[in-house]
Amino acid sequence: MNKKLLGIIIAIVAVGAIAGIVVANQPEKDNAATHSGSGSDMEKMQAGETKPSANSSGGAQDLTMQTEVTMDISDFAFENKTIKVKKGTKVTWTNRDSARHNVFSKDAGGPQGELLGQGESFNFTFDTAGTFNYTCEPHPYMKGVVEVI
Ligand SMILES: [Cu+2]
Missing domain, CATH: 2.60.40.420 (Cupredoxins -  blue copper proteins)
Structure with missing residues (x-):
């Protein structure tokens, strides 16, 4: 019984570790998405540059x-x-x-x-x-x- 329990605990820890790796990886993916997103933000900013430049001249x-x-x-x-x-x-x-x-x-x-x-x-x-x-x-x-x- 104890060995089974240990096995279950190890399994849970292993699953937890894998889940932890997956969770740890996800923010990186999110960051990557944010980075690629910041590229489109750049495009938006560039597209919007006509407005700030118009604003800069009042x-x-x-x-x-x-x-x-x-x-x-x-x-x-x-x-x-x-x-x-x-x-x-x-x-x-x-x-x-x-x-x-x-x-x-x-x-x-x-x-x-x-x-x-x-x-x-x-x-x-x-x-x-x-x-x-x-x-x-x-x-x-x-x-x-x-x-x-
Ligand atoms: Cu010219």
């Missing part, structure tokens, strides 16, 4: 009181990431860089400017309400948004 800069807006393109960036203007507002971009930039929107009704040399300007009058995302074609990481109300 969100949409309200320029609805202006009928003409001027913006510099310098250091491979548009001066104001996100602006809000009224319909009919003329926006003029001037390239201050020696590199050539343009203002190019894939959004219907948005600006599609030619490449600008240093000191050259491009203007576009926003006659349609909507949100117009634009980039510089040679430098797609250069981004800007014009919200037209």
Whole structure:
């Protein structure tokens, strides 16, 4: 009887040890899942970067009181990431860089400017309400948004 009991106890301990190993392994799996999850978090953060960068320039800069807006393109960036203007507002971009930039929107009704040399300007009058995302074609990481109300 005692030997049987011992056997059962050993069996329980063995099962407990195996279960312990399994349990010990699971957090590692969870960690691995968390790590791979953090990768998607990174993607989310990167996807969300447009928002913080817009926020860093104070969100949409309200320029609805202006009928003409001027913006510099310098250091491979548009001066104001996100602006809000009224319909009919003329926006003029001037390239201050020696590199050539343009203002190019894939959004219907948005600006599609030619490449600008240093000191050259491009203007576009926003006659349609909507949100117009634009980039510089040679430098797609250069981004800007014009919200037209
Ligand atoms: Cu550019």
